[in-house]
Amino acid sequence: MSFALNLFHAAELEGHMLGEGALGGAELAAKLASGTGDIKARLKRVLADPAGQRALFASLRAFAPNLATDKTLVTAYPCDGTVIVSRADDVREVLDRQGDFEVVYEPKMRKITGGANFFLGMQDGADYQRDTSIMRLAAQRDDVANIVVPLAREAARRIVADHATTIDVPDVLTTVVPALMVQRYFGIDTASVADLREWATAMFWYLFVDLQGDPDVEQKALDCAPKCLAAIDAAIARTQADPDGPATVLKRAIALRDAGTGGFDGSGIRNNMIGLVIGAIPTISKACVQALDGLLDRPDVLARTQAAAAHGDEQAVGCAVFEALRFNPVNPVIYRRAVRDCEIASGTLRACRVKKGAMVLASNLSAMFDPAAVDDPDAFRTDRPWDVYILWGYGLHRCFGDAINRAIIPALLTPLLAGAPLARAGGDAGHPDSATPFPQHFTVTR
Ligand code: HEM
Known part of the structure; x- marks a missing residue:
């Protein structure tokens, strides 16, 4: 996956700091020593x-909490050099400082819609505030309890x-339920x-996961985008023709x-609905799969x-599931x-020029x-305060689906967990596949 590839380059650059002395460094050194193949293959x-990512970040927090390099690790967006930020205070600081650290997705968003930006690709300002305000009137908080959860549960x-x-969890359950939500609650029926x-998986992969700018990934997303936009246009026409239809996000918009x-x-409804569609399906499915894998x-x-x-x-299911995701979050x-030019963690020993x-x-x-x-971060605990979790962003651009995710993931997994003891299927089938960044197969039995 691109992310692993990027970290692989980072670790290669800073290999000198992977020494003994800090828990993470020792763990990482042990993991590297036990593998086969050359050092690059082992790191990858x-x-x-x-677990390897956690060990690397433990090293970074101890030895180079804000690691700046001239190397450009993300090639899908114009940029110059890289800073890897690993301490909690500094991660939150970066995501709080909209004026200094911008979201980069705009050019890809415009390719998806055929012109317009979408609010995740916008900096804070009048357009961002207008679009998110409209979408919050269209997708109301009560809907989670009144519409989304009953739908997902059933x-x-x-x-x-x-x-x-x-x-086969993603194939028949965890991609299907959020897709049903998109049909019946968002209104793209x-x-x-x-x-x-x-469509959603191809576009999400292109927009957020492909940090290297793979042309095949882009082509697939741009093939899917017009089909998804056409489906949204058709849903708008159908909704307008049926004033007595059910309450949906689209109907309210x-x-x-x-x-x-x-x-x-104009095309504002369409362009905002596609943003929601892209965000909802592969993410919820991957979160469910990774949480179940962790359990x-x-x-x-x-x-x-x-x-x-x-x-x-x-x-209670949610407490366990979100803690499992802390060990292996979607992103x-x-x-x-x-x-x-600016600085992060100013006034501390780890201050870093950016x-x-x-x-x-x-x-x-x-x-x-x-x-x-x-507290006790390496322990698996189900009593952590919610603000420990940064599972779907933080700050201005924190996930629009925040409340949905928090409710739908436990609602969706509870019926699966409620029966006889679950176990992995034998062989590879019992582990999430990694053919794409979004697991498509993962079979459990009971
Ligand atoms: C477990 C499932 C999900 C995960 C892991 C996830 C992850 C994220 C992350 C990390 C961000 C912030 C990106 C950044 O700051 O660069 C984000 C933002 C966003 N997500 Fe999600 N998401 C999930 C589910 C959803 C759902 C269900 C929806 C649709 C209802 C959605 C729609 C959005 C939108 C529209 C934004 C942009 C928010 C803004 O710019 O203000 N996501 N998501």
Whole structure:
């Protein structure tokens, strides 16, 4: 994966600091020593694994918390040099300083929509505030409890009942339920589940995961984008023709526009809906898969979580699932580009100059393991305060689906966890596949 590749380069550059003395350094050194092949191959393997990433970041926090290099690791966006930020305070500082560290996604967003930007690609300002405000009126907080969770619970219950002994989790459950949410709650009911997940995955991969600018990844995304936009246009037409249809995000966006009180005009609805579609499906699925994988690695926690699920205790399931995700989040870094020459962690021993144009990789994974910010970070605990978790961004651009994610992931996994003890299927099938950045297969049995 691109992320592992980037860290691989970073670690190669700074190989001198991987010595004994700090826990992370010792762990990383041991992992590297035990592998086969040359050092590059070993590093690549170690960093493809979340435990290897955690060990690297432990080293960085100890020896080079803000590591600046002239090497450009992200080639998909214009930038000059790289800074890797690993301490919790500094990660939050970077993501709080919109004026100094900008989001970079705009050019790709414009290619997806065929012209317009989407709010994740915008800096803070009038356009960003207008678009997010409209979308928050269209996608209301109460909808999570009133529409999204019942829908997810019921769909997951039905799917799990249909796969009583063996279930390929992403294929039949964790991509399907968010796609149903896109159809029935967002209102893009003119596209099939299969189409939605294919389009959303291709576009998400291109926009956020492909840091090297792979032309094949771009081509696939740009093939999918017009199909998804056409489906949204068809859904807009269908919704307008059916005023008695169910409440959906799309229906509310249309009503806001028609009220003439400052809703989206032109292709605004379409361009904002595609942003939501892209964000929702591969992310929720990957989070569910990685959380379940983490629970299966911890039999005691799995047994306790299954007991909670058997009582329908989604809150307790959530505590275990989000803690599992802390060890293996969907995205381990969030990246920003420096708008000007500036400094982070000013006034501390780790103060670091950042030159204009540098890509700043703020590691939320590392922040969640920083002993300066998190009690007993290496322990798996289900009683952590929620603000420890940076699972889907932080600051201005924190995930628009925040409340949805927090509710839908436990709701979706509870029916699966509620039955007989779960186990991995034999062989490779019992582990999430890594053919793409988004697991497509991972079979569990009971
Ligand atoms: C577990 C599932 C999810 C994960 C891991 C995730 C991850 C993220 C992350 C890391 C960001 C911030 C990116 C940055 O700051 O550069 C973000 C923002 C965003 N996400 Fe999610 N996301 C998830 C689910 C969703 C869902 C369900 C939706 C749609 C409802 C969504 C829509 C968005 C949007 C629109 C933004 C931009 C917010 C802004 O710019 O203000 N995401 N997400």
